Amino acid sequence: MKILSFIMSAITAICFFFSSFPALFQKTSTAVIDVDTSSSGDVIPNVVDNINVWHMGTQFYNAQRNEENDVFEFVKYVQLMQCTGGTPDRDLFVDPYNTSTLTDYKFDSLIENCRGILNLGAKPHLKLGGVPLKFTKDFEMGDFDMNVYPPDDFNAYYTYIRAIAQALVDEFGIQEVKTWRFGVMTEYENAQWFQAKSGLPEDAAEAYCKLYDYTVQALIDVIGEDVFVGAHSMTVTEGLWDEEIFIRHVAEGTNYANGKKGSRICFLSASFYDACPGEFTSGYTLPETIGYLKDKAQKYGLDNLIFGIDEGRILSGTVSGADDSQLLNRTVGFTWQAAYDARIFAQTIRAGGDYFSSWNFLTNGNLDGYPIISYHVAENIAKFEGCRILSADTMAVKTSLKTEIGNLVAIDEETGMLRAMVYNFKNDLDYKGKADITLNIPAEDGKKYKVTRYLVSDDCNYFDEWQEDRKKYNITDDCFAWSPDDPMIDSGTTLRDPEAREIYYTQLREKYKECAVLTPEVFEATANEGELSLNITLEAGNVVFFEIEEI
Numbered sequence: 001m002k003i004l005s006f007i008m009s010a011i012t013a014i015c016f017f018f019s020s021f022p023a024l025f026q027k028t029s030t031a032v033i034d035v036d037t038s039s040s041g042d043v044i045p046n047v048v049d050n051i052n053v054w055h056m057g058t059q060f061y062n063a064q065r066n067e068e069n070d071v072f073e074f075v076k077y078v079q080l081m082q083c084t085g086g087t088p089d090r091d092l093f094v095d096p097y098n099t100s101t102l103t104d105y106k107f108d109s110l111i112e113n114c115r116g117i118l119n120l121g122a123k124p125h126l127k128l129g130g131v132p133l134k135f136t137k138d139f140e141m142g143d144f145d146m147n148v149y150p151p152d153d154f155n156a157y158y159t160y161i162r163a164i165a166q167a168l169v170d171e172f173g174i175q176e177v178k179t180w181r182f183g184v185m186t187e188y189e190n191a192q193w194f195q196a197k198s199g200l201p202e203d204a205a206e207a208y209c210k211l212y213d214y215t216v217q218a219l220i221d222v223i224g225e226d227v228f229v230g231a232h233s234m235t236v237t238e239g240l241w242d243e244e245i246f247i248r249h250v251a252e253g254t255n256y257a258n259g260k261k262g263s264r265i266c267f268l269s270a271s272f273y274d275a276c277p278g279e280f281t282s283g284y285t286l287p288e289t290i291g292y293l294k295d296k297a298q299k300y301g302l303d304n305l306i307f308g309i310d311e312g313r314i315l316s317g318t319v320s321g322a323d324d325s326q327l328l329n330r331t332v333g334f335t336w337q338a339a340y341d342a343r344i345f346a347q348t349i350r351a352g353g354d355y356f357s358s359w360n361f362l363t364n365g366n367l368d369g370y371p372i373i374s375y376h377v378a379e380n381i382a383k384f385e386g387c388r389i390l391s392a393d394t395m396a397v398k399t400s401l402k403t404e405i406g407n408l409v410a411i412d413e414e415t416g417m418l419r420a421m422v423y424n425f426k427n428d429l430d431y432k433g434k435a436d437i438t439l440n441i442p443a444e445d446g447k448k449y450k451v452t453r454y455l456v457s458d459d460c461n462y463f464d465e466w467q468e469d470r471k472k473y474n475i476t477d478d479c480f481a482w483s484p485d486d487p488m489i490d491s492g493t494t495l496r497d498p499e500a501r502e503i504y505y506t507q508l509r510e511k512y513k514e515c516a517v518l519t520p521e522v523f524e525a526t527a528n529e530g531e532l533s534l535n536i537t538l539e540a541g542n543v544v545f546f547e548i549e550e551i
Contacts, residue, residue: 040388050357060116074382086130129185161218189239217257230267237283251300272312317483333463333487364490443527462512
């Protein structure tokens with residue numbers, strides 16, 4: 001019996017060991033972040049002050065701010081993509097197909113959307129340049145279902161854009177419209193957005209430069225020489241032709257519309273997409289994407305431009321819905337996305353970018369719904385606006401996890417408040433590693449500080465509960481049109497199945513609203529041995545924000 005008892009105990013111990021194996025061998029990264037407050041760097045912009053809208057439709061008619069989760073506390077510009085032409089429902093005419101008249105203008109939808117954006121406290125950023133169907137004989141539609149060819153008559157196109165500008169000035173006043181932003185095309189060197197009928201790269205480049213010049217001239221002739229206008233390229237990957245051709249043209253080429261040297265330009269922007277979680281883009285990195293545009297602008301003497309990312313994040317999920325693997329929002333709902341966002345926003349700032357435009361921050365767009373995990377990162381990093389970057393060296397204990405423990409630390413020189421963001425990122429949705437973080441800030445011994453900590457984790461994300469409920473209610477991948485990894489489950493493009501939507505709206509949605517709340521923790525900390533030290537363990541994908549004020 002003793003032998004049997006011994007054997008049973010041994011078996012139990014062995015079973016316990018192997019059942020605990022993952023926990024016993026789960027590696028933890030350790031990082032010490034030493035902040036240098038002796039000097040400060042560049043002023044940080046509000047990197048999340050832009051959102052982009054694929055199709056304006058009527059969504060901003062009579063728009064009202066979401067009182068519980070107000071995206072427009074930090075969003076200042078709404079980009080309406082290709083809002084003046086390229087498809088029958090984007091062309092601003094009474095009859096988009098009637099080529100017997102080119103002036104049957106109908107600008108109501110654009111005006112009402114602009115009015116709604118202003119009522120939200122934001123400004124329109126209007127992407128012009130889409131060529132109406134009636135302006136191009138034998139037009140062809142690209143992959144985005146837009147007319148990809150230039151107008152047959154650039155003077156008729158000029159007259160159209162000028163009429164739009166005049167209608168906006170008549171409705172809102174010239175001083176108001178001068179505060180808006182205008183762009184010419186989306187990804188201008190992408191053949192699926194714009195090309196010449198010949199299909200030749202050099203003809204496409206010439207046609208776009210001509211389109212840009214005529215668009216800008218129409219705006220200048222109504223709004224004035226100080227109109228804010230620029231252009232959006234792909235850049236992250238190779239297009240049909242090189243962006244440098246356009247940048248050189250606006251700097252020193254002959255303007256197609258007025259015959260003078262160059263053309264007005266105020267910003268250069270690009271797209272930036274990674275393929276899917278776990279797979280970075282095969283093109284430029286984000287710093288390289290911004291750097292390319294900045295370098296070419298500097299080469300041709302274009303100073304005082306702003307640089308941004310007009311659309312981006314992640315193209316596809318790890319699993320497909322019934323129709324497609326694309327992510328509707330170009331983000332995933334997992335908390336991993338928080339660290340991904342923190343990383344790209346920090347990279348944008350350090351690369352000298354001014355903004356990274358997002359699609360949506362709520363489960364049903366930007367006006368309705370409750371927060372997706374990206375909202376919490378955006379809301380907090382927006383608070384860095386106006387602060388100056390501080391140097392913060394990270395000393396990390398090397399592990400085989402190949403993680404990135406990144407940070408952004410800054411000071412508000414007017415108030416003395418310090419802000420810090422730290423994230424635990426690895427490009428792997430299955431990553432489970434923790435990171436023990438110590439943030440050291442020089443301080444006099446005995447000084448007391450009020451610290452407000454915002455931890456972006458599963459505790460403020462509904463998506464982990466959603467994954468469990470999907471199993472419970474048998475909501476399978478084919479209940480979704482596009483990737484189930486997407487967080488916008490209010491949308492029928494994401495969650496499409498009627499029965500699944502009924503379960504979500506009647507039994508789950510109210511619970512998820514509570515799960516999506518981020519509650520800060522406030523505590524007092526005292527400096528010791530010349531430092532204020534703050535410690536936290538970050539789970540995989542987590543992001544922490546600190547606000548540090550001297551008491």
